[in-house]
Amino acid sequence: AIEIEPRTVYLRRLRAIALSSAGRQEEALLEARHALNLDPEDVRNWVGVISVLEKLEQSGEIEGLLLRALGKFPYHAGLHASYGMLLHNGRAQYSAAASMFQKAARLDPKSVSYRTKWSRSLRLAGREEEALMVVRECLELNPAEADAWEGLLDTLIALRRGEEAKQLLLDNPDYTIATISEMVGYTEQANFSRQFKQITGESPLLWRKKVIAS
Numbered sequence: 001a002i003e004i005e006p007r008t009v010y011l012r013r014l015r016a017i018a019l020s021s022a023g024r025q026e027e028a029l030l031e032a033r034h035a036l037n038l039d040p041e042d043v044r045n046w047v048g049v050i051s052v053l054e055k056l057e058q059s060g061e062i063e064g065l066l067l068r069a070l071g072k073f074p075y076h077a078g079l080h081a082s083y084g085m086l087l088h089n090g091r092a093q094y095s096a097a098a099s100m101f102q103k104a105a106r107l108d109p110k111s112v113s114y115r116t117k118w119s120r121s122l123r124l125a126g127r128e129e130e131a132l133m134v135v136r137e138c139l140e141l142n143p144a145e146a147d148a149w150e151g152l153l154d155t156l157i158a159l160r161r162g163e164e165a166k167q168l169l170l171d172n173p174d175y176t177i178a179t180i181s182e183m184v185g186y187t188e189q190a191n192f193s194r195q196f197k198q199i200t201g202e203s204p205l206l207w208r209k210k211v212i213a214s
Contacts (some may be wrong), residue, residue, distance in 0.1 A: 004201045016048050020055065050082055054146045059061045077107035081114055084121065089159045094125035105134075112138050117148045123155050126198020128162065131155045161185060162199045165192070169208040177204045 012035035014190040029052045046069040053062045059200045066083045073079060084100030087093040093162035101118035105111060122131035132155045138148035161184045168180050175183075181192030181204075196204045 006136075009035050009042065009045065011117055012038065013044060013048055016052065018179050025052055040072075043069070043076050043079070044074070047078060048138075049083075050079075054082070054085075059086060062086055075107055077104040077111065077114065080104040081117065082106065084151075085119060088117070088121050088124075094121045095127070097121040098125060098127070110141065112145050112148060115141070118147070118149055119148075119155065120154045123151070123158060126195060128155055128159045128199065133158070156213045158195070162196065165204065166200075166207075167194060169204055170211060173208065173212060181205065201213065 003053040005017070013042065016028045016031035016035060019025075019031060029049070030177040032045070032048040032052050037051050039045055048094050049061055050065055050069070053065065063083075063086060066079060066086065069076075069079050070083070080100045084097045084104065087100060088097035098118055098121035099123055101114055105114040105118055108114060115134050119131045119138065122134060130153070134146055135151040135155055138145055139152065142148065165180060165184045167184055168175070172180070177193065178189045183187045185190070186192035186195075193203055196207070201206050202210070
């Protein structure tokens with residue numbers, strides 16, 4: 001077996017970070033790949049390649065690399081979080097992203113960042129009650145975390161809007177969905193309908209018809 005000189009890998013990794021910081025992503029990727037090829041047993045080398053690919057917005061390659069990395073390092077919180085970011089930002093698969101952030105948070109129980117991301121994905125998936133529980137965990141860990149307070153307010157607003165929208169739909173059967181969406185603060189009816197369906201599992205119009213009929 002060929003013995004790897006640790007310092008060589010370290011210098012490759014360090015050069016990749018410097019090049020990436022200077023905005024020279026293609027060169028940084030080349031150095032990061034060299035480090036990974038030299039020592040695939042060091043998770044930092046996988047993270048180095050993934051971080052450069054993220055800046056290059058190479059989502060297809062990132063996913064394949066993340067799956068391989070998670071196969072080797074299933075208990076690395078950062079890898080789960082990176083996959084969560086790919087699902088959340090790149091594909092709008094919020095429930096799947098929430099699952100990845102949840103794994104990251106469980107692997108790193110002191111991380112407020114992973115919980116903040118987890119609650120955001122839950123909220124966008126229409127799972128406000130769960131999001132509320134997670135964001136409260138964030139505030140227990142760090143009451144000074146601004147993102148957690150923002151997440152708490154956003155979640156409470158979403159919950160209030162959902163309940164208010166249900167009541168308005170029932171109290172005003174002649175009102176259009178567009179009118180109801182404006183009344184609860186949405187500027188786009190499509191956004192309101194999508195959020196309502198995420199919460200109830202049905203479109204506002206169908207939900208109102210079913211509840212009134214019952």
